[in-house]
Amino acid sequence: MPETFRLPASAHRVDDASMDSAVSPRAPSPSAALRAQGLTKRYGRGRRAALDGIDLDITTGGITALVGPNGAGKSTLIRCFMGFERPTRGFVTVDGIDPARDRPGALARIGYVGQEAGLYGRLTGDEHLELAAGLRAGFDRASAADHLDGVGVPRSARTAELSGGQQAQIALAMALGTRAPVLLLDEPVARLDPLARNGFLTTLRDGVRARGTTVLLASHIIGDLEGVCDDVIVLAPAAVMFHGSLETARTGHAIVPATDDVAPADLVASFTGLNGRRVSLVRRPGTGDASLDDVVLGYLAAANASLGAE
Amino acid sequence: MLSRFRLAVRIQRFEVWSSVLLVAVVSVTALIVRARLDGVGAPVECLTPWIFPDVAYDATRCFPLMAAFFQIRDDEAGLVMTAMSVLPLVVGLLLGVGLVGGEIEGGTAPTVWALAGSRRRWLIGRLVPMLVILVALLAVAAIASDMLAAAKVPWQFGRPSFDDAGRHGPGVVARGLAAFGLALAVGAWSGRMLPTILLSSLLALFLAIGGYLLLETWVDATAHEIDVPSWFNGEYDGGRFIGQRYHLPDGRVVGNGFNLGALAPPGVDPDAWVASLKVTAIGVHAPDYPAWLLTEVATFGAVGLAFLAATFAIVERRRPF
Numbered sequence: 064m065p066e067t068f069r070l071p072a073s074a075h076r077v078d079d080a081s082m083d084s085a086v087s088p089r090a091p092s093p094s095a096a097l098r099a100q101g102l103t104k105r106y107g108r109g110r111r112a113a114l115d116g117i118d119l120d121i122t123t124g125g126i127t128a129l130v131g132p133n134g135a136g137k138s139t140l141i142r143c144f145m146g147f148e149r150p151t152r153g154f155v156t157v158d159g160i161d162p163a164r165d166r167p168g169a170l171a172r173i174g175y176v177g178q179e180a181g182l183y184g185r186l187t188g189d190e191h192l193e194l195a196a197g198l199r200a201g202f203d204r205a206s207a208a209d210h211l212d213g214v215g216v217p218r219s220a221r222t223a224e225l226s227g228g229q230q231a232q233i234a235l236a237m238a239l240g241t242r243a244p245v246l247l248l249d250e251p252v253a254r255l256d257p258l259a260r261n262g263f264l265t266t267l268r269d270g271v272r273a274r275g276t277t278v279l280l281a282s283h284i285i286g287d288l289e290g291v292c293d294d295v296i297v298l299a300p301a302a303v304m305f306h307g308s309l310e311t312a313r314t315g316h317a318i319v320p321a322t323d324d325v326a327p328a329d330l331v332a333s334f335t336g337l338n339g340r341r342v343s344l345v346r347r348p349g350t351g352d353a354s355l356d357d358v359v360l361g362y363l364a365a366a367n368a369s370l371g372a373e
Numbered sequence: 374m375l376s377r378f379r380l381a382v383r384i385q386r387f388e389v390w391s392s393v394l395l396v397a398v399v400s401v402t403a404l405i406v407r408a409r410l411d412g413v414g415a416p417v418e419c420l421t422p423w424i425f426p427d428v429a430y431d432a433t434r435c436f437p438l439m440a441a442f443f444q445i446r447d448d449e450a451g452l453v454m455t456a457m458s459v460l461p462l463v464v465g466l467l468l469g470v471g472l473v474g475g476e477i478e479g480g481t482a483p484t485v486w487a488l489a490g491s492r493r494r495w496l497i498g499r500l501v502p503m504l505v506i507l508v509a510l511l512a513v514a515a516i517a518s519d520m521l522a523a524a525k526v527p528w529q530f531g532r533p534s535f536d537d538a539g540r541h542g543p544g545v546v547a548r549g550l551a552a553f554g555l556a557l558a559v560g561a562w563s564g565r566m567l568p569t570i571l572l573s574s575l576l577a578l579f580l581a582i583g584g585y586l587l588l589e590t591w592v593d594a595t596a597h598e599i600d601v602p603s604w605f606n607g608e609y610d611g612g613r614f615i616g617q618r619y620h621l622p623d624g625r626v627v628g629n630g631f632n633l634g635a636l637a638p639p640g641v642d643p644d645a646w647v648a649s650l651k652v653t654a655i656g657v658h659a660p661d662y663p664a665w666l667l668t669e670v671a672t673f674g675a676v677g678l679a680f681l682a683a684t685f686a687i688v689e690r691r692r693p694f
Contacts, residue, residue: 175487181484
């Protein structure tokens with residue numbers, strides 16, 4: 064998969080000019096399950112844009128991680144795909160359908176799990192599946208029930224009595240039961256403990272791999288994503304900083320001491336690493352060995368540098 | 374369909390059972406008070422003797438019966454009828470407040486709106502069960518209130534009456550529908566429970582005041598001249614009157630404020646002369662009640678439907694959070 068490096072226009076003005084050479088807008092893919100073109104979303108006049116001219120193609124199949132800090136616009140992007148937010152400019156499509164024009168048509172292709180499980184505390188897991196079957200034509204109740212049995216969630220218990228992890232599993236079962244070709248997961252594991260997060264992500268991976276479902280998984284817990292996702296999108300406030308495969312992200316970058324001489328064209332950004340030392344993220348296509356954490360931190364540092372210089 | 378009905382009730386179990394309890398308490402109380410009124414066994418000629426000038430009034434027998442009847446009528450039945458005027462508003466608000474507002478505040482709206490695709494379809498699925506419950510419960514209250522209202526005016530012999538207008542009969546259901554629609558629309562607009570409860574309660578108060586003003590306006594607009602019996606004193610005939618007219622021998626028709634005695638021919642006792650004049654009432658009388666009932670039901674029903682339509686429009690456009 065080709066990779067895309069993109070910085071906000073302001074970054075080109077203030078950051079080293081060599082980064083321009085890394086910007087290679089991705090050509091629209093004919094098989095894009097999710098597409099955003101020139102997507103801008105601004106809440107209220109005069110406010111900072113939550114998304115600013117985003118171009119994005121997510122091809123069919125595979126799990127794409129959408130990572131970025133709070134306020135980067137992850138939820139806004141997902142809400143635009145669902146027709147819950149209307150773009151200020153530009154458009155998005157889900158399997159070729161613009162949700163701003165045909166929201167029911169787009170939603171018919173989407174399974175969704177939010178940050179909150181979005182369940183009725185008074186209903187049991189079984190009743191949630193019954194509810195979903197009543198709302199969505201073709202809902203696969205049997206497989207959703209099997210999913211819950213498989214992860215050991217008691218279907219007859221009221222959801223208010225279940226743990227956060229179990230509630231998230233019910234929400235995932237409802238999304239998987241739709242058999243939708245696209246799953247949009249808006250930080251579903253943000254409030255879960257590590258064990259529950261691992262359980263959720265494992266069942267997600269196993270549940271969608273065989274079906275060829277396209278998954279966009281928003282998260283700011285990067286460490287959990289490495290064994291699950293195929294692609295990663297780094298979303299800094301309002302703009303896509305990196306979009307490529309996980310493999311490209313890791314092997315295409317390296318971490319070097321900030322004191323090293325780096326060609327400006329190769330430098331993504333310098334930042335204080337997790338070990339407290341000042342380091343630089345540099346591009347080393349094919350020979351790098353950066354962790355996903357490093358790559359994300361480096362691109363977010365680049366975004367912060369560009370925002371700070373505005 | 375049955376499954377969605379059951380789930381809708383489960384989701385709003387507290388609201389549904391609270392409504393059932395409220396309606397049961399008020400309706401059963403209405404029937405008990407009716408039984409107590411009937412139990413007094415006061416003959417109609419004891420309660421409104423002026424309607425029966427040919428029947429000798431037996432004060433010894435009638436007075437205690439009349440006192441007992443009117444005590445129950447004024448105290449207990451009056452209280453129940455006041456409760457009946459509030460009941461449809463409370464039940465409508467209870468069932469309507471959380472239906473959309475609760476889903477948005479509770480965070481379930483994104484899940485179910487994403488599942489359903491069509492928000493209209495989702496809203497119909499959630500709305501219809503509550504509407505059926507609302508109408509069924511308030512129909513029970515309407516029947517109970519009708520029975521009590523009839524027992525309060527035995528001298529009407531079951532004929533329609535403007536006594537307690539707006540507090541009994543099908544109007545109870547229509548008012549409940551208006552309150553339900555109001556709460557739904559406010560809930561859909563605000564997406565928060567507390568503001569919805571406060572605002573829709575306030576607006577329901579205006580709805581109640583509006584109902585009273587509607588009756589007054591309707592009576593003023595519909596008032597006509599009515600021939601009244603000789604015993605007429607403006608009370609206890611089931612009508613609602615806004616004035617009297619005296620028909621003078623010279624063809625003029627004058628109202629209450631006119632100094633009639635001054636017009637009496639010389640040498641004739643003015644009081645006797647005035648008493649001999651033909652009197653008519655201005656207002657609406659008991660047979661006009663069905664027309665008012667139709668107006669009441671149509672007005673509140675239309676208000677309810679307008680709010681429901683507004684709810685659909687709001688839900689279609691708003692964010693689910």
